[in-house]
Amino acid sequence: MKTLKLLLLSLVVVLIYSCSKDLGNYKYNDVNExxxxxxxxxxxxxxxxxxxxxxxxxxxxxxxxxxxxxxxxxxxxxxxxxxxxxxxxxxxxxxxxxxxxxxxxxxxxxxxxxxxxxxxxxxxxxxxNPFMLGYYVLAKDANNSALLYCKTTLKENSGFENAVIPDYPLGTNPVGIEGMRMYGNSESEYYNHLVIAVKNAKYPVFLMDSREFIPNLLYNSNSFIGDKKNFVFEPTEISMERNSNVVYSVSGGKLYVLQQGAIGLPALYNDPLDYQIPLAGMGGNNDDSPYFFTFYDAKNKMIRAVDNGSRYSIPYNFIYSHDEVTDPSQYPNQTYVTSQFANINSGKKFIYLMREGNKLFSYLLGFSAEEKPNSFDRIATGTIPGDGNINVVYFEIAENFWYLGNGKTVYRASHLGLEFQEHIKLPNDAPGHITKYKRGLGKLMIATYDPGYSGTKKGSIYIYDDNTLELEQALPHSVEEVVGLYVGI
The missing domain is CATH 2.60.40.10 (Immunoglobulins)
Structure with a gap:
């Protein structure tokens, strides 16, 4: 007990000492900051x-x-x-x-x-990136150098700007641009996934996330899984598969599938007819394109329907052709215009447009329950409207209507009749003639080309409300010669 009292007394002394007033002599100087x-x-x-x-x-x-x-x-x-x-x-x-x-x-x-x-x-x-959302135009200048323009929707009253991709020059002889809307964490967070093709470039085909505008999948000759020594990748056409990163491309007249950074072997790589797909000869893709596809063979003047054998076989491995169904004797002396997948009468079909002189003919390729081509029939005939030229032609899957543009007018016709009626007429002062037509997200883009214009920007863009067909924006001489369009607003 005595020891405890001594310890308590010592603690009190220490506390008193520590709490006493500090009388030390200190000197403070302000620091100039x-x-x-x-x-x-x-x-x-x-x-x-x-x-x-x-x-x-x-x-x-x-x-x-x-x-x-x-x-x-x-x-x-x-x-x-x-x-x-x-x-x-x-x-x-x-x-x-x-x-x-x-x-x-x-x-x-x-x-x-x-x-x-x-x-x-x-x-x-x-x-x-101001070009995350907007109207995209792939164009070429007088030297065939590729140019990417974007009219951003993130800035008010914007015009078309040259959308530079850092560290990735586009090259020459542009081919096309396609894309699809992608979503982030909600429906309000969306952006564009783009694919761009340029025939002569370090990377002739690349995919790009519009949020950062940096390519994330690139394809060139080294991407080929076959004999690289004798392979040159120079695309002339592309088509982006819906809801995936798969791209269909034509190079050297052959159909290739591009996926996960690799270019597969060409379709019908043992084809005894040595098919050749011309410009715009590839049929439009659809949800079942991994299992069957179609294109026009210009060398043998015939439509080719190809597949992988069955839905349970390797997808995209197009090694079978059904030439007996698309027998060219059914369309003698006719030249190919375009084709597209069509969902007609709830059935999977492909529709084709052919021409002979000023006449148009449409055909329908049907499939059996086993998803094999089993019919090929002519369904309509018609006459090319307007001045008799076909500057652009487009089949709308959702409506099953043909759209055809020439001069300053876009015409429309049902797939059943090919009786074209005037759909949209550009303003009388619109320079040049229609060359491209693209619908998407409630908007319609129409491009014209004016070869007689003395300036460099011979291309013009017109944007319509696709529901009311009211002209919203006229942008004459705003871009150079247009190669492809994409609506990504």
Missing amino acids: VIIEGLKQGNHNSERIYDLAYNETLTLKPTFRPSIEGSDMSKLTFVWKIKGEVVSESSELIYVAKSDYGKLQAELIISNGATGIDKNYNFYLNIS
Whole structure:
């Protein structure tokens, strides 16, 4: 007990001593700091985010003052860094966003030569892709160099801009562009998945996520799974499979399937007729395209229907042709125009448009319950409307209507009659003639070409409401010669 009392007494003495007034002799000097004004403030970098679109310029002009009035500020030096790289050594930042997308870490370092003290200002640049949503145009200039234009829907009153893909030159002789809408975490979070084909390029076919505008699947001759030594990949046509990354392409007259970064062996690779698919000769794809496909063989002047043997065989392995069904004696002296999958009378069919002189003929390829071609019938005849030229022709699967454009008019006809009626007529002052026609997401894009125009942008774009057929935007001479269109709003 005596020992415990002594310990308690010692503890009280220590506490009293520690709580007594500190009478020590200390000297404090204020430190002259640089105070930054004119920039976003906040306790965390997430509160210091500067948003700008790709190719836009960010200009920051902060001001600086000392924390101690009258202090020397003549020996300040500045370093601006983005992603760790020095981009400016001036008191202001003028930065053009043309190298990366996304959130980039940045900082301003101010060194005070008078005090030897550095001051850091940390922030982010959030570089967005303005071309994530919009109207896309693949075009070519007078030298056949490929150009990608986009009229973004993320900015009001925008026109068509050259949509540069960082580090990926497009090449020459563009072929086409297609795409599909993709969704993120909700229906309000969507973007475009694009496929672009250019005949002569480092990567003639590539797929791209429009959010970052960076190719994520690339195809060239080295992608071929067969004998690369004798293979040259120069696509002349593409078709993107719905709801997947699979692309159908024609190169050297043969049909190839592109998937997961590899180009498979050509369809009918042992074909004794040595088929040749002409420009626009590939039939449109559908949900069952992994099992059967169709195209026109210009060398043998016949329609070819091909499949993989059965639905339980290897998909995309088109090794069987049903030439006995599509016998060319049924369409003598007729030349191929186009074909497309058609869902007519709830049955799987392909529809074809042929011509002879000014006359048009349509045929329907039917399938059995075992999904084998078993019928090929002429279903309608008609006459080419307007000036007798076919500048663009398109079959709409949802309606089973043909759309044909020539001059400044788009005509429409049922698949049953081929009796074309005027559907849309461009304004009288629209330059040139119709060359491309694309529907999607409630909009209709029509492209024209004006070869007599003295400027470089000989292409014009007209955008309609597809439901009311009201002209919403007329953009004459806004792009160069159009090769392909895609609506990705």
